[in-house]
Amino acid sequence: MKVLVAVKRVVDYNVKVRVKADNSGVDLANVKMSMNPFCEIAVEEAVRLKEKGVASEIVVVTIGPATAQEQLRTALALGADRAVLVESGDDLSSLAVAKLLKAVVDKEQPQLVILGKQAIDSDNNQTGQMLAALTGYAQGTFASKVEVAGDKLNVTREIDGGLQTVALNLPAIVTTDLRLNEPRYATLPNIMKAKKKPLETVTPDALGVSTASTVKTIKVEAPAARSAGIKVKSVAELVEKLKNEAKVI
């Protein structure tokens, strides 16, 4: 089967972001960017399906600025066969991204689409579900295990109380949770080979998708800072403080 994987370029997860002084957003100038960690897990799962002989071709897609090609090359180095960049400079809403992905799905006709469960910048956790709605496909969100069984997909999902397993008709949409797998590193020879793999660039206009949004960000602020705490010297002092000062026990 053909597998489509969507990836996103985001601020590296180790970076502590700073809010801009004019409250228009967070400062992304000269900040290290990487592939969203959940997207790495999505790529890894697709590559494992190919290694098992289940997937025949892996197409990786991203929507973003020209620099997002770096993340596509990373995915190609990890084992994806070819890449599609939908070039768009705007900060798109999840619905707009889902609509663009739907246009790519219509063109590529994959049997399985794998996305991360959420991007660590917007923390929305929406795109996969929205793509499932637009395509009419079944969805297996927060997946910690994926098994293809004939024309069905068995997905074990992480839910609040534990784990849930659902059987989905193919084609289907899966979003990855942290425990689905441990992503591999790209090796130097594979990074070199990835430079020769095909990368196609399209625009939202060419896909016939409007990216207008009904939500606008008015301001972005730093969260309220916690007042500085104190270090206690002993357990007895800690208990005394919790009982008499904080009054929480």
Add this chain to the structure above:
Amino acid sequence: MAILVIAEHSNAALAPATLNVVTAAQKIGGDIHVLVAGSNAAAAAEAAAKVAGVSKVLLADNAAYAHQLPENVAPLIAELGKNYSHVLAPATTNGKNFLPRVAALLDVDQISEIIAVESADTFKRPIYAGNAIATVQSSAAVKVITVRTTGFDAAAEGGSASVEAVSGPADAGKSAFVGEELAKSDRPELTAAKIVVSGGRGMGNGDNFKHLYALADKLGAAVGASRAAVDAGFVPNDMQVGQTGKIVAPQLYIAVGISGAIQHLAGMKDSKVIVAINKDEEAPIFQVADYGLVADLFEAVPELEKLV
């Protein structure tokens, strides 16, 4: 203007998360209707009718809605939602699963995990793992929103709403529930507990969590964990607190052997009082802790258990 709240429930009972969403709905203002979509869910609907501030409960009882599979419930919610100004669900794994599907069916953007209501169309939500708070305004005809339950108090009892049966599309035939494995615990539910005791990689192994369980039982607390502890197999994943796990805001959060990575802080830094016990005095957790104790946890935790 009326608001539709999608209930979180187990068919037999209403989940506490629903009560926090009702409070968020009250802050928006308007008539509040609660949809209970399930199978043999009359008991949950009765409970929803008793929540203060709720004027009507819609009960969609159909075998297809038993496990709230999004392929089946999203078309139902989208169809009902057209008649409302707002559709709200808790930001639980269940709400996060079906609500974006509803938003896309309605062709509107969704606003995820709001922590405050500024006005009927303006909301605050955390981004970048809680390191920034965005104020967003929606011009959508139907505002589709998930609510971070720790951002709002639970609504009280004392309502007497009517329960009205509604029907919607049958099984879409795209997905099926196979089974579930729920972790068993006698302790309070993590997201609702007043006190949470969490362990990290410093616990060393799963067996050592017994020290935390003993302390938690003495305090009537829930036990959580960092991702490192979950990934190392010390405890099951539903105990994970953080950006990708559960978001908690208890009165007291005790972090034991947890360094305090950005992703963990995202899940607990709104706790009223934070205590950190760590032998590394440079650990980032001490920057958010109200009370820090630099000590070996294997000595400090049993002593703490004795003294509380």
